[in-house]
Amino acid sequence: MRWLRTFGAVVRSGLTIEETRLEPLLALRTAAGVALVVGPALWLVSPAFAASAALGAFSAGTATFQRTWRPRKVIALGAGAGLALSTFVGYLAAGRLATFLPLLAVWAFAAGMAWALGSTAGIVAATTVGSMLVTVTLPTSVGLALGHAGVIALGGVAQAMLILLFPIRRWGAHRDALADALAAVSDYARRLQDDPAAPFDPEPLMTARDAAAVTPSQARTRPPVLHGPRGLAERIVPVVAALADPDVGAPAEGPGRDRVRELLNAAAEVLDAAAHAIRRGTSAEVPPWSADVLRLDGLGEVLEEPARQVAEELVKLLAETLQVAGGDGAHEKAPASSGPARAQFLVRPTLFRLLPVVVRAVRRELRRDSPVFRHAVRLAAVAPLGYLIASPLPVGHGYWAPIASVMVMRPDFHRTYARAVGRLAGTLAGVALATGMVRALGPDAHVFGALAVVSAALSYTLLRTGYAYSQCFTAAYVVFLLGMGGHAWEQTVPERVVLTLIGGALAMLAYVVFPAWETPRLPGRLADWLAANGRYAAAVLRGYAEPTREHRADMRGALLASREARAAWQEAYDQARQEPVRPRGLTSREAEDAQEALKGFDRATMLMESHLPGADSRPAPEVERFAEALEANTAQAAEDMREHRNPDWGRVAEALDTWEGVAGDRSPVLRRGAQLQKKALDNLATAVSRTPLERDVGSAREEQRVRAALASEGDGSTPARGGG
Structure with missing residues (x-):
């Protein structure tokens, strides 16, 4: 029943229209990049080369819509180069399954590990797996393979040139x-x-x-208003x-x-x-x-x-x-x-200096419990399996099954399932729309090429409104592209629907077989946030104990670490709420109460930070003892929470009782902040401290509460906040 309810929520999420600002000018420019390479290739060479050019231009254009801070032209060039390389390497191994399947598995695993660098790298890498699988027209020689790879890379170059010549909202x-x-x-x-x-x-x-x-090159052209x-x-x-x-x-x-x-x-x-x-x-x-x-x-x-x-x-x-x-x-x-005395900037490595960063990021994720590593393993298994399943079927273009799997799979459960639903719904709608137009217009490569460009423009326009809606026009784009290559719609349309269904089912099944649930990791995420908050609070207190520039720098570093730990907790908590697994060690209600307690602790520390004394203020060594007790106690409590033991604030309470205050006008702020911190820690202990029997009973009650909440969401009512 839990899976059925969760799947219902997934379906609603996959078909939800997201309210976002549309960017039609960007979509028009990117679609023009597709037309810029499809048109000449269709007129001067052949529909097969035009299809390859469209693959490169369309995928490179899609990459430029991802959330990234690097220049869009660099992303387009990188995507085009990756697509061209995967296409050529795939051709070299495509003659036999004994060589192609291992290559596909290794390439898919590397694409999955690219998520260690962020979502943009992971999504662009997934498109290179798709290009390796696509065989709209398989080249018959190395020379032709190089030609197809070159025209695919040319699609990325065309997108980059348009971005350079016609900038839209630069920065x-x-x-x-x-x-x-x-x-x-x-x-x-x-x-x-x-x-x-x-x-x-x-x-x-x-x-x-x-x-x-x-x-450094970006820093030279960044508008001054973005500095301070x-x-x-x-x-x-x-x-x-x-x-x-x-x-x-x-x-x-x-x-x-x-x-x-x-x-x-x-x-x-x-x-x-x-x-x-x-x-x-x-x-x-x-x-x-x-x-x-x-x-x-x-x-x-x-x-x-x-x-x-x-x-x-x-x-x-x-x-x-x-x-x-x-x-x-x-x-x-x-x-x-x-204003700022001089322009300073946070350094981002250039593409030529990314290798050490990539190596460190990937090495951090090479562990069995890493969601990125598990995502890479699932990709490496599903891509060859989908190819093997679809190849013997009495349909053409069997590569659509593994492509559908690769493009919908994400490191977390909810997005994988929601995208699988959205891709199937969008494919059905897009195929139906394009099929009707193909039947009405008849075979005409140039008309189909124009319709493919229009579909690409609509797909780009709706890219951020919901996966299902952009996928609708992506599916239509593919149908027109196949029609341009001379494939009859009767052969391509049913195949694409069936193979998309197979690919989506494989992606869903892969997550069930080898999941990366966040629910069991919630206590550890909460403990990391607590420990980081303790270090941040101690750094602020030391800014009172001895006001120096070094202590202010330490405070800034501790603040950033605390925010990162909080963001990691929030992401895990949001994902856990959407997972169909029983809470372990921390129920939803306890997690919510613990989250509120740590937010209160954060706020108390922030109040102290607002009254930090200047560098010429006299030291306050009395505060140092409380800082040491707070840092040590929160670090130990974090370890206790990871081991499912109840936290204890004995040292903090003792230090607060013996603290006689700090002379001067900052004493009320310090006392108020210290009292709020102790209160927040007590609230945290109340939220997470239970006996083993209480934990078992709490998990059962939590399951009942989730059922009632989901039922009330179904009939539009608002659930009462019950105990966990």
């Missing part, structure tokens, strides 16, 4: 990432007006940081959190709280304006009332220390944000800082 992805980060901070400021304890999701800031890493706002957004987050907190910021009620709400609302307006300016490449236009609110005059009358100090810092940071983002002078009443 657009980087602008969107930075604008999304500022918008996320803006949304956080708005939520703090009503909920001073609201959590902040750092994922947009992490994405913006990833986008900020550029190669991300660092300002990072500094604004703890400041607005501290300003809204009733214990270390504004009072819970009264004129001070009203003034803080005005400041937070004005901050949100400024950040939205900066985000819009960065996204569109225009000047930031801030409403006049926001500029009036963000004045330093009168802050001392309604806000006391340390809230007034934080409010002043916020106004300065917002002024600098407007200055860097291209403000139009609406904020001249606020003091503006000088």
Whole structure:
């Protein structure tokens, strides 16, 4: 029953239309790249060469739509080269199964391991497996094989040339990432007006940081506006959190709280304006009332220390944000800082220096429990198996079965199954649509070539709205391509549907036979997040104990590690909720409560970070003892959680009891932060601490709760939050 319910959710997910911004100009340019190589090849050579050219141009164009921070032209060239190489190598081994199947298995395994470098590398590598399998017109000599490989590579070159000659939203992805980060901070400021304890999701800031890493050549052409706002957004987050907190910021009620709400609302307006300016490449236009609110005059009358100090810092940071983002002078009443002293950038290795990075990334994933390694093993098994199953069948183009498997398989359960459903639904619709047009128009290679280009354009346009909908026009594109090559629709259409069904079934079965479930790994992911949070909190406390630049650098590194651990937990938690397996060691309710506890711990540390003393402040060695106790206790508790033992906070409690406070105006912030950290750790212990009998009972109750939740989703009602 659990599998049936999960499969129902998978079907709904696979057919869901995603709300996203369409990019018709990009789709038109990429489709023009397909036409640029198909047309001349069809007119000057043959339909067979035109089909090869279309394969390279279409696949290289699809690669440029993946989320990547490298130049799109580089991605197109790399995809075209990979497709050409796999096609030629596949031809050399295609004469006998004894040589072709081992090559196919090794190539598919390498393509699966490419996910160690990210989703873009994994998806592009999967297309090279498909090109190795495609035999629309198998060359009869090495010379012809080189010719087909060359025309496939030419498709990537054509896409790269169009990107170079007709740039559309150059640096657009980087602008969107930075604008999304500022918008996320803006949304956080708005939520703090009503909920001073609201959590902040750092994922947009992490994405913006990833986008900020550029190669030296990119750094020379990157717009100046992409240099500074991300660092300002990072500094604004703890400041607005501290300003809204009733214990270390504004009072819970009264004129001070009203003034803080005005400041937070004005901050949100400024950040939205900066985000819009960065996204569109225009000047930031801030409403006049926001500029009036963000004045330093009168802050001392309604806000006391340390809230007034934080409010002043916020106004300065917002002024600098407007200055860097291209403000139009609406904020001249606020003091503006000088901005970044010099342009710095995070280094991204060039393609010629990627080899050591690739080796390290792949080596990290070469272990039995790695989802990437298991995905590679499944690909290596399914691609040859699909080829063996489909080859003896009384149909042509048996390669469509393994291609369908390879293109839908992903390292996680939900996306693999959802894409299999989406591919089958899209194939059925696309084949039906294209078949009707083929029958109505009759055999005409040039008409079919034009229709293939139109289908490619529609596929690119809908690529980000849902896999099933883009796959519909991809299937139509293939039908027109086969028709252009002289294949009768009666032979190709039923075959493609049946073989797609076989390929999707093989992909689903492979995950069942050799899964990579995230549910059993949740306690370990949670433990990693706890340990990283403990190191981050200790680094912030040491910034109070001894304010030095070295400690600030350590704090930044610990913060990034904590965010990475949190992102890994969130990804695993989201995947586990979609898996059809029984919770082990941590039920859904316990995971949710533990997640909220660690978010509270994060927030407490962030409040401390907002009041870090300057380098000229006197040391506070009393804080060092609490930092040591906190780091040691969280590290030990993480090990206990991995071994399914209950955590203990004895050292933290003892250090907090003996801590007499730190003299000076930062003492209230430290005390408040330490108390919130201890409370969050207690909440975490409450969430995960159980006896073995309670764990067995909790798993059974969790299964009942999931059943009730899924049933209520089916009839549109909202389930009550029950015990786990």
